[in-house]
Amino acid sequence: MKAVYFLFCLALAYHCTANIVRHQFQPRLDKFLIQPPGPGYEEPEQRQSESTSQSQESEESKESKKKRSYDNVAYLSENRNWFSPWFSVYKEVEKTPYGDVIDWQGIQYAAGPKSPVKNVKEIENIFNDAYKTLEHLSEEEKRMIHAAFGPEDVAQAPSVRANATELLRSNQYEVEEHVVKTNDGYFLTVFRIPPKEQEPLSSEEIKRPVALLMHGIVGSADDWLLLGPKMSLAYMLADLGCDVWLGNTRGNKYARRHASKHESNPDFWQYSIDEIATNDVPAMTDYILKTSGKEKLFYVGHSQGSTAFFAFMAALPHYKEKVAMMFALSPMVYMKNVRSPFFKMISPTSAFYESLHEQLGNGEFKIGKDLLATVGGNMCQKEVGCRHICSNLNFVITGADTTGIEFAMLPSIVSHLPAGASTRSIRHIGQGVASHEFRKYDYGSNVNSMIYGQSEPPKYNMANVEVPVALYYSEEDWLAHPKDVERLQKELPNVIDTYKVPEKHFSHMEFQFSEKAPELIYKRLILLLGKQYREINNIN
Numbered sequence: 001m002k003a004v005y006f007l008f009c010l011a012l013a014y015h016c017t018a019n020i021v022r023h024q025f026q027p028r029l030d031k032f033l034i035q036p037p038g039p040g041y042e043e044p045e046q047r048q049s050e051s052t053s054q055s056q057e058s059e060e061s062k063e064s065k066k067k068r069s070y071d072n073v074a075y076l077s078e079n080r081n082w083f084s085p086w087f088s089v090y091k092e093v094e095k096t097p098y099g100d101v102i103d104w105q106g107i108q109y110a111a112g113p114k115s116p117v118k119n120v121k122e123i124e125n126i127f128n129d130a131y132k133t134l135e136h137l138s139e140e141e142k143r144m145i146h147a148a149f150g151p152e153d154v155a156q157a158p159s160v161r162a163n164a165t166e167l168l169r170s171n172q173y174e175v176e177e178h179v180v181k182t183n184d185g186y187f188l189t190v191f192r193i194p195p196k197e198q199e200p201l202s203s204e205e206i207k208r209p210v211a212l213l214m215h216g217i218v219g220s221a222d223d224w225l226l227l228g229p230k231m232s233l234a235y236m237l238a239d240l241g242c243d244v245w246l247g248n249t250r251g252n253k254y255a256r257r258h259a260s261k262h263e264s265n266p267d268f269w270q271y272s273i274d275e276i277a278t279n280d281v282p283a284m285t286d287y288i289l290k291t292s293g294k295e296k297l298f299y300v301g302h303s304q305g306s307t308a309f310f311a312f313m314a315a316l317p318h319y320k321e322k323v324a325m326m327f328a329l330s331p332m333v334y335m336k337n338v339r340s341p342f343f344k345m346i347s348p349t350s351a352f353y354e355s356l357h358e359q360l361g362n363g364e365f366k367i368g369k370d371l372l373a374t375v376g377g378n379m380c381q382k383e384v385g386c387r388h389i390c391s392n393l394n395f396v397i398t399g400a401d402t403t404g405i406e407f408a409m410l411p412s413i414v415s416h417l418p419a420g421a422s423t424r425s426i427r428h429i430g431q432g433v434a435s436h437e438f439r440k441y442d443y444g445s446n447v448n449s450m451i452y453g454q455s456e457p458p459k460y461n462m463a464n465v466e467v468p469v470a471l472y473y474s475e476e477d478w479l480a481h482p483k484d485v486e487r488l489q490k491e492l493p494n495v496i497d498t499y500k501v502p503e504k505h506f507s508h509m510e511f512q513f514s515e516k517a518p519e520l521i522y523k524r525l526i527l528l529l530g531k532q533y534r535e536i537n538n539i540n
């Protein structure tokens with residue numbers, strides 16, 4: 001009897017848990033649920049792509065063919081998910097089971113009564129700016145990109161899985177790993193390339209500059225190393241005798257420990273750019289100055305690394321004593337003119353906002369394949385034609401202009417990025433798209449009133465940023481639009497260099513990964529850094 005009772009309890013417990021689990025972890029999509037096609041549905045496109053691959057088979061070996069076939073059509077039909085909330089795909093569908101299809105630039109979106117998209121105008125609003133800045137490649141070019149980048153390349157490249165220490169060691173650079181604890185309990189790994197002892201130096205020159213390099217959105221310290229010696233900024237600065245530190249912000253792969261919160265706990269992820277700016281960046285700054293025995297450091301921030309810096313200086317202006325100068329590569333502060341479809345969709349004024357909010361949840365920023373296709377992967381796929389690139393979050397949200405990046409770099413980039421971030425920090429940027437302002441995180445008016453004492457989040461005052469600033473940006477950056485950078489420049493009191501990269505196409509990621517970056521950007525940065533350094537230390 002006892003045993004029966006026990007089994008009954010067990011079954012009951014199982015049933016309840018299963019329900020809770022289901023309830024919690026199944027995305028609640030009922031609102032936008034799109035019905036799958038009936039049982040007899042045929043998939044003509046998939047067939048077609050299979051037969052195309054077969055016809056090419058005679059020329060190449062079977063094995064490499066299978067991996068490298070130009071399979072963009074097959075990719076979409078294979079991975080199509082009829083349950084995705086805003087099913088979107090550019091395949092020939094005459095009539096879908098769930099309503100109408102909007103066709104825009106060959107990309108098709110569901111527009112049924114349950115879809116947030118009602119007309120082509122809404123699609124255009126989201127995708128058009130990004131679309132216009134993409135280089136529109138020929139089919140031949142697309143084929144070349146895809147052929148140059150098979151999955152086996154990702155697996156084989158030696159630098160692919162290496163961490164920053166391994167990358168530096170493999171190039172015969174010394175490296176130290178430091179752990180910095182923030183005042184709210186996060187442990188951040190910071191990499192240091194200690195200054196090289198070269199020829200005998202004059203007593204003045206021994207006072208070497210210290211530089212802190214902060215990675216961009218969903219990035220890590222690795223990003224400053226991937227172009228390799230003589231090319232990546234970190235190596236170039238180290239070669240010149242700089243004491244180089246590569247920072248990491250909470251939540252990326254080098255900063256996933258906390259004194260009391262485990263990364264699997266959603267609490268770990270409750271931070272926005274505010275916490276990165278007022279906890280992580282000052283903690284790293286203090287630690288670096290204490291360890292190196294210097295008074296000031298040079299800060300270089302790419303993308304979110306610059307966002308965090310400007311918020312840091314606005315919130316804690318007394319830190320100006322500790323920063324010699326700031327170099328902002330692709331500065332993301334004002335987001336009004338952002339081109340990235342993803343950031344437009346995640347902005348609170350977008351039709352997609354609510355459903356995206358639900359889908360992305362509240363923890364680590366993770367985005368599934370289907371969602372990725374919807375927020376820009378489809379357009380990427382159509383324009384770039386390579387699924388290995390277009391299934392990568394970074395290319396999809398920051399711009400998939402791959403022509404400025406060497407093919408050989410692609411596997412390495414894709415394996416190091418994304419490196420992790422919180423959904424809230426991503427949402428914080430989306431808020432800026434709607435508010436047109438650079439403000440603290442918006443929790444909604446009730447919580448704002450409790451936290452900030454006002455219903456709207458307070459603005460970061462750029463007039464507080466008194467350190468000398470250099471702004472390096474480009475015409476077609478999806479995230480840092482020239483108009484937004486120019487506004488920032490007007491508001492900052494001490495901009496000493498403003499430079500728009502003289503290239504027609506130069507995307508957000510190219511600031512770190514283009515072979516042209518050393519010549520176009522880093523040399524200029526290094527000259528100015530040297531000049532400022534000599535001025536501060538009265539060296540002629």
Ligand SMILES: *[C@@H]1O[C@H](CO)[C@@H](O)[C@H](O)[C@H]1NC(C)=O
Pocket residue numbers: 163164165166177189254
């Ligand atoms: C990087 O890799 C090396 C060698 O595998 C390992 O000893 C080190 O702990 C790693 N560092 C980090 C921060 O992951």
